[in-house]
Amino acid sequence: MTKSQSAAGGVALWRQIADAIRLDIVGGKLANGDQLPTEALLAERFSANRHTVRHALAVLAEEGVVIAEQGRGTFVKSIRRLSYPIGKRTRFREGLKGQANTVVTNTLGDRIDNASAQVAEALGLKPGAKVVRLEAVSLADGVPLSRSTTWLAYRQFPDFAARLTELNSITRAFESYGFPDYVRAMTRISARHADVEETRLLGLAPGAIVLVSEAVNADPEGNPLSYALSRFPAERMELVV
Amino acid sequence: MTKSQSAAGGVALWRQIADAIRLDIVGGKLANGDQLPTEALLAERFSANRHTVRHALAVLAEEGVVIAEQGRGTFVKSIRRLSYPIGKRTRFREGLKGQANTVVTNTLGDRIDNASAQVAEALGLKPGAKVVRLEAVSLADGVPLSRSTTWLAYRQFPDFAARLTELNSITRAFESYGFPDYVRAMTRISARHADVEETRLLGLAPGAIVLVSEAVNADPEGNPLSYALSRFPAERMELVV
Incomplete structure (x- = not known):
């Protein structure tokens, strides 16, 4: 010392x-x-x-x-923290409009998984039920802003990943399944240090902090459609309710 | 099944x-x-x-x-994170009901201050206007959960600190000024490392993370009543929207 x-x-x-x-x-x-x-x-x-x-x-x-x-x-540092508005209608790209010229989401991969207790509960499924799992990183003006994992019921959205690739929009992918609208049912916000993978994918220094949002989107009747775990670099992003 | x-x-x-x-x-x-x-x-x-x-x-x-x-x-498990619900009617004590037996807010002090640009904007005042500033720490079952600084227009609430001490409730203090209800107009959530004072007052280890909420409460017509900056230990608290 x-x-x-x-x-x-x-x-x-x-x-x-x-x-x-x-x-x-x-x-x-x-x-x-x-x-x-x-x-x-x-x-x-x-x-x-x-x-x-x-x-x-x-x-x-x-x-x-x-x-x-x-x-x-x-x-x-002249980093301007972007504000991501969280409300009844929460859309990532729309929410960042006017704050960034380009918002791009890169899908890192997708697979069929069995729902953990947490995922099952969020989606109203039985634990172990088949779910589609998507991994993605979103960038605003080339700067990584979000690392997200999204789960959807396989029974309902078996080829969601393919449609997302084709339509390049979660909103439009849901539309293609007959859900023209979805609403944010729940958001839980916490914070922790980024893990090794997040540090790498988000281009962060070791010891950087991520805001973690757990979110359930539902159809207008309240039936859960998707459950997403998103990690935002705290130095680049804040959430506005 | x-x-x-x-x-x-x-x-x-x-x-x-x-x-x-x-x-x-x-x-x-x-x-x-x-x-x-x-x-x-x-x-x-x-x-x-x-x-x-x-x-x-x-x-x-x-x-x-x-x-x-x-x-x-x-x-x-010896870390139980409490969930603080943030919505239209956000009340700290009510929000933690059922999660903690006792929720106590200790006022650390109060003073008359001049509004910074940020505080003035939040309260709809001119920069430099006189504001009441309250410093407090809240504990749930004896564990520090929040370190908050609250600003109010001095013109409107000159003796807010005294009334808060007497009534021991922000809700009742507002009531005593003729505001039986108030609503959450805006909440902005970010995260960072705790500073030295927060570390000490919240009983945190160096390097601990705090969730920071900036919140404006308003009367039902939308006129701002108070602006608060609250720091919650991320290891003990999460915010649910």
């Missing part, structure tokens, strides 16, 4: 520095794209050594709050 | 068993870390066969409610 880690009230100094910079950003003292003071200046301001300042900046970079540009300095 | 799945009123027996055990946990008959009765005892209690009991336990394990330890038995 370095000296800096045993500072003030047991709180590591690098963490206090990171918090102070975060506050400067949240409070508007530092705006998107602004250059941070140099390491030397920050070290002076916090009575810390440069190693400690560097550690604080590395943590902020990992969180996606700042970006270090070789030879130029460290800047407040 | 096994015999046990066609029991009582169409509700599978394994589901009834799982629900009963879940109730025992929520109701405090079984505490965190407690060992569940043996499969044989549970089978007797529910007049079920052991296969059915095993299925119920497997479902609970999958939900993260219990954990099976090889050769030792099944135990109540």
Whole structure:
């Protein structure tokens, strides 16, 4: 343990520095794209050594709050968090309209699976029932925004994956089965650290956070149509209810 | 479908068993870390066969409610995430009813502040307008669940803090100003690492994640009443829309 880690009230100094910079950003003292003071200046301001300042900046970079540009300095990252509206009619592409020029969903694969207790309950099936399972990543303007797994009853939607590929829209795929409309029945939101696969597919730094949404879409009568588990990089996305 | 799945009123027996055990946990008959009765005892209690009991336990394990330890038995898992329902009528205490025996909100302090651009926009005020600012921590069964900062227009609610202390309920404090009802106008949900103060007040480990909700409550006509920034430990709480 370095000296800096045993500072003030047991709180590591690098963490206090990171918090102070975060506050400067949240409070508007530092705006998107602004250059941070140099390491030397920050070290002076916090009575810390440069190693400690560097550690604080590395943590902020990992969180996606700042970006270090070789030879130029460290800047407040101008990532604009996209807002994904969650409501009765929740559509991913529509929801991001006006925030991104292109929203693309790439299907990574599909397979027939047996429903786990959780999937079965969400879809109103018996555990073990056959379900279609789709894996996908969605990108907005080329930046990965969502890694999703979707389950549907096989009996009802045996060739959903093929229709999705053909029609390139979940809404239109449901339409083709005679469901011109669907509504969001339930959304459960939690957060955790990204796992290895998510880190890779979403292009995240180790230690990045994902917002996890579990969602059930239903027909207008309330019969469940699909159950989806979506992971959104917290640094790029927020959910608006 | 096994015999046990066609029991009582169409509700599978394994589901009834799982629900009963879940109730025992929520109701405090079984505490965190407690060992569940043996499969044989549970089978007797529910007049079920052991296969059915095993299925119920497997479902609970999958939900993260219990954990099976090889050769030792099944135990109540010591992380129980509470679900906070967010909807048109969002009330913290009511929302946690049935999930916790006691929900207590401790006010850490209050002061008169000038509205930042963000607060002003949320409350429909001019930036810099006088606002009441309340800091609080809420605990469920003694465990910190939320760290919140709430802003209200000073002009409208000059002594809100005093009334809150007296009435011990936000709902009743609003009532005392002639607002018998309020509705959730907007909720924005994001996630990040807890800062030092949150870590301390919420009793978290360094690196813990908080779900952050920004919420505007309004009167039934849609006029904003309060703006709150709440931080929930992601390991203890999830939000259900």
